[in-house]
Amino acid sequence: xxxxxxxxxxxxxxxxxxxxxxxxxxxxxxxxxxxxxxxxxxxxxxxxxxxxxxxxxxxxxxxxxxxxxxxxxxxxxxxxxxxxxxxxxxxxxxxxxxxxxxxxxxxxxxxxxxxxxxxxxxxxxxxxxxxxxxxxxxxxxxxxxxxxxxxxxxxxxxxxxxxxxxxxxxxxxxxxxxxxxxxxxxxxxxxxxxxxxxxxxxxxxxxxxxxxxxxxxxxxxxxxxxxxxxxxxxxxxxxxxxxxxxxxxxxxxxxxxxxxxxxxxxxxxxxxxxxxxxxxxxxxxxxxxxxxxxxxxxxxxxxxxxxxxxxx
Amino acid sequence: xxxxxxxxxxxxxxxxxxxxxxxxxxxxxxxxxxxxxxxxxxxxxxxxxxxxxxxxxxxxxxxxxxxxxxxxxxxxxxxxxxxxxxxxxxxxxxxxxxxxxxxxxxxxxxxxxxxxxxxxxxxxxxxxxxxxxxxxxxxxxxxxxxxxxxxxxxxxxxxxxxxxxxxxxxxxxxxxxxxxxxxxxxxxxxxxxxxxxxxxxxxxxxxxxxxxxxxxxxxxxxxxxxxxxxxxxxxxxxxxxxxxxxxxxxxxxxxxxxxxxxxxxxxxxxxxxxxxx
Numbered sequence: 001x002x003x004x005x006x007x008x009x010x011x012x013x014x015x016x017x018x019x020x021x022x023x024x025x026x027x028x029x030x031x032x033x034x035x036x037x038x039x040x041x042x043x044x045x046x047x048x049x050x051x052x053x054x055x056x057x058x059x060x061x062x063x064x065x066x067x068x069x070x071x072x073x074x075x076x077x078x079x080x081x082x083x084x085x086x087x088x089x090x091x092x093x094x095x096x097x098x099x100x101x102x103x104x105x106x107x108x109x110x111x112x113x114x115x116x117x118x119x120x121x122x123x124x125x126x127x128x129x130x131x132x133x134x135x136x137x138x139x140x141x142x143x144x145x146x147x148x149x150x151x152x153x154x155x156x157x158x159x160x161x162x163x164x165x166x167x168x169x170x171x172x173x174x175x176x177x178x179x180x181x182x183x184x185x186x187x188x189x190x191x192x193x194x195x196x197x198x199x200x201x202x203x204x205x206x207x208x209x210x211x212x213x214x215x216x217x218x219x220x221x222x223x224x225x226x227x228x229x230x231x232x233x234x235x236x237x238x239x240x241x242x243x244x245x246x247x248x249x250x251x252x253x254x255x256x257x258x259x260x261x262x263x264x265x266x267x268x269x270x271x272x273x274x275x276x277x278x279x280x281x282x283x284x285x286x287x288x289x290x291x292x293x294x295x296x297x298x299x300x301x302x303x304x305x306x307x308x309x310x311x312x
Numbered sequence: 313x314x315x316x317x318x319x320x321x322x323x324x325x326x327x328x329x330x331x332x333x334x335x336x337x338x339x340x341x342x343x344x345x346x347x348x349x350x351x352x353x354x355x356x357x358x359x360x361x362x363x364x365x366x367x368x369x370x371x372x373x374x375x376x377x378x379x380x381x382x383x384x385x386x387x388x389x390x391x392x393x394x395x396x397x398x399x400x401x402x403x404x405x406x407x408x409x410x411x412x413x414x415x416x417x418x419x420x421x422x423x424x425x426x427x428x429x430x431x432x433x434x435x436x437x438x439x440x441x442x443x444x445x446x447x448x449x450x451x452x453x454x455x456x457x458x459x460x461x462x463x464x465x466x467x468x469x470x471x472x473x474x475x476x477x478x479x480x481x482x483x484x485x486x487x488x489x490x491x492x493x494x495x496x497x498x499x500x501x502x503x504x505x506x507x508x509x510x511x512x513x514x515x516x517x518x519x520x521x522x523x524x525x526x527x528x529x530x531x532x533x534x535x536x537x538x539x540x541x542x543x544x545x546x547x548x549x550x551x552x553x554x555x556x557x558x559x560x561x562x563x564x565x566x567x568x569x570x571x572x573x574x575x576x577x578x579x580x581x582x583x584x585x586x587x588x589x
Contacts, residue, residue: 006494007413010405014469015421017402021462022428025436025443032438095334103328111573112335115342118572120523122543123561127345129547131554137357139344146359191341196579200588203580238588245583252432255525255540259547270434274530277438288435299430303423306587 026292033060033285040279050281060286069272070287077268080182080189081250085243087190092197092242093235097227099198100205117195125259128188135172144172181261188256193249197242204238205231237305244302251295269294342569349558356554371559378553379560384542388564391453391528391538392521395460396514399468402461404510407472408498412484422473425466426585433526444531451532459531460521468517471582475509476502512578515571522568539564 036047036054047054064070099109116124135141147170154164175184208231216226254270267275269291276284348356350367375381410418441450449455483505487497503510525540532541543564546557572579580588 007409008415010409010494011421014402014406014425014465017462018425018428018465022431025439026431028439028442029436098327098334099331101327103331105328105332109331109335110576112339114572114576115339115569117579118519118523118569119342119565120540120543120568121525122529122540122547123345123565126543126547126557127341127561131344131348131558132341137554142359142362191338195338196583199576200580200584203577204588241584241587248430252434252526254434255529255544259544270432270526273434273437277441281438284438288432288437291432291435295430295432299427302430303427306426306585307419307423 029285029288031285032281033289034058035282036060037281037285038279039281056282060282061289064283064286064290067283069267069275073267073269073272076182076266077251080185080253080268081247083186084189084193084250085246087186088194088197088246089239089242091190091194092201093232093239095194095198096201096205097231100202113198114195116192117199119192121192121255122259124188124192125185125256128191129175129184129260133173133175133184133187135174141172144170176261176264178261178264178266181264181266184260185253185256185266188260189250189253193246196246200238200242201235204235208234241302241305244298244305247298248295248302251291251298342565345558346562348554349562351555351558353553353555356558371556372563374556375560375563378556379542379546381542381560381563384537384539385563387453387456387536388522388538388540391456391460391536392518394453394457395464395521396517398457398461399465399517400510400514403465403468403472403513404503405498406469407476408502410469410473411476411479412481422470425469429463429466437530440527440531451535451537453536455531456528456536456538459527460524463524463527464517464520467520467582467585468513470585471513471516471578472506472509474581474586475506475513478509479505512575513582515575516578516582519568519572519575 032050034056035050035052036044036056036059037050038044038047041047095113099106099113119127130138132139135144151164151167151169155161155167157164173180175181213226213230216230221229251268252270253268254274257266257268257271260266269287273284273287273291276287347363349371350369351361351365352368352370355361355365371378410422444450444455479502484497484501487501492500522538523540524538525544528538528540529544532538543561546553546560
């Protein structure tokens with residue numbers, strides 16, 4: 001057995017590194033979440049340094065739970081994450097089923113489709129909010145102005161002009177505003193992550209039982225019932241995995257929120273933590289613990305699923 | 313039978329047309345960015361020059377003057393390369409141990425490693441800033457390399473583990489008979505055999521390092537700032553600099569998108585932790 005000791009010891013550097021990486025900052029967050037710790041405070045200078053004598057118990061948690069921003073951030077996080085999940089799964093399944101059969105140029109279409117996934121998040125956000133969605137100079141602004149111009153011209157027509165004068169003048173939408181910026185984020189992340197869903201569903205479709213499918217066709221099953229009773233059940237597990245992995249990634253969405261709106265009214269949990277962390281470390285840490293709990297709820301289910309296949 | 317006939321007509325014309333339309337639609341924003349990068353800043357916002365314009369390379373030639381592009385690009389290359397190498401140096405022995413000398417705890421260790429990947433980064437934002445500043449590591453290449461390595465280590469170990477597991481144990485054991493020690497086994501038998509798997513793991517880790525946008529932005533200011541930081545800093549040009557911003561963005565993502573085309577399959581493995589086959 002002794003000749004097995006060295007080989008097994010080889011995993012210790014990786015384990016130790018990850019252990020330190022996880023435990024040290026996280027236990028600091030846990031500690032800070034129970035004390036009064038405010039960076040700029042001239043009235044109570046003792047609160048500007050972390051110390052046990054500033055113990056606040058669950059005070060920071062109460063403060064965070066009662067703050068309006070926290071409720072908004074949770075709502076916004078859920079809106080963004082759920083919308084993205086819904087859209088990417090629907091688009092992902094449809095596109096995967098569409099391009100899974102061979103057709104001319106299948107390889108190129110795959111390459112075109114997967115590309116958005118490799119665009120760095122900062123570029124994704126800058127590209128969408130400026131060059132595509134800007135209400136004046138972006139494609140959206142140009143398209144809306146173009147449509148309005150055409151309608152204006154049509155209104156001068158002799159007979160049909162009266163009909164076209166009933167058309168409204170379209171107004172471009174500003175996606176940097178409080179009410180709309182979440183939708184801009186949903187759009188750009190859906191664009192980026194739909195390819196991920198497509199890729200995974202396609203991988204899974206390749207292991208679909210073709211004989212079963214042929215039998216179904218011989219029995220007169222239509223395209224819809226093939227999809228409904230064979231393909232969709234086959235995709236159940238990959239869908240669950242896509243949902244969970246994305247949930248974990250998108251709960252910590254940050255760059256897109258920062259770039260689109262600097263969080264004006266469009267905060268999510270990580271953004272709120274960043275804001276608190278400018279001054280009120282206690283509150284930032286308590287919010288951080290909430291974020292950890294939220295992520296863990298998803299992670300436990302995901303890990304259980306992965307664990308089942310791990311040792312096969 | 314009518315349905316089968318219908319479906320085949322869809323297969324001949326409808327499927328390719330629809331599939332190409334969707335593919336082009338998804339690629340359009342990237343195409344638009346590349347196209348805009350060849351327009352002058354003035355032309356880029358004029359509707360009359362949407363598709364017809366006089367292409368210019370000035371945005372690319374002025375990247376250094378406008379954005380100091382190469383400094384950020386060099387930082388991205390250095391940190392991503394070293395982080396990838398470092399994660400392989402730590403990850404290969406770990407994956408070797410787990411794949412060829414598993415114990416009862418191996419599965420739990422692997423699962424625990426993955427769980428570290430699922431912690432929200434924002435939760436430890438202040439402690440990380442505090443620690444790195446007090447250790448004098450803030451805004452250093454060393455720190456960025458270390459953080460990127462640790463972020464990717466779980467995926468690297470996991471991917472290597474799945475590749476190593478496919479190698480028959482007997483081949484590795486045969487080395488023992490010849491009196492080769494553990495290091496020799498890794499260096500002379502395992503690495504040459506698993507070369508393809510190691511390479512694709514490295515490629516994927518490199519892409520993830522390059523695109524990382526939380527810690528690279530928050531733990532750097534100037535010295536070790538990467539391309540994510542550069543783009544983030546120019547988030548709102550208010551229409552003035554669409555041309556030059558497109559050029560620098562294209563330069564930042566172009567190489568990675570091309571690399572990405574080559575590792576679609578590995579992506580599935582790396583991101584789903586093998587749960588989808």
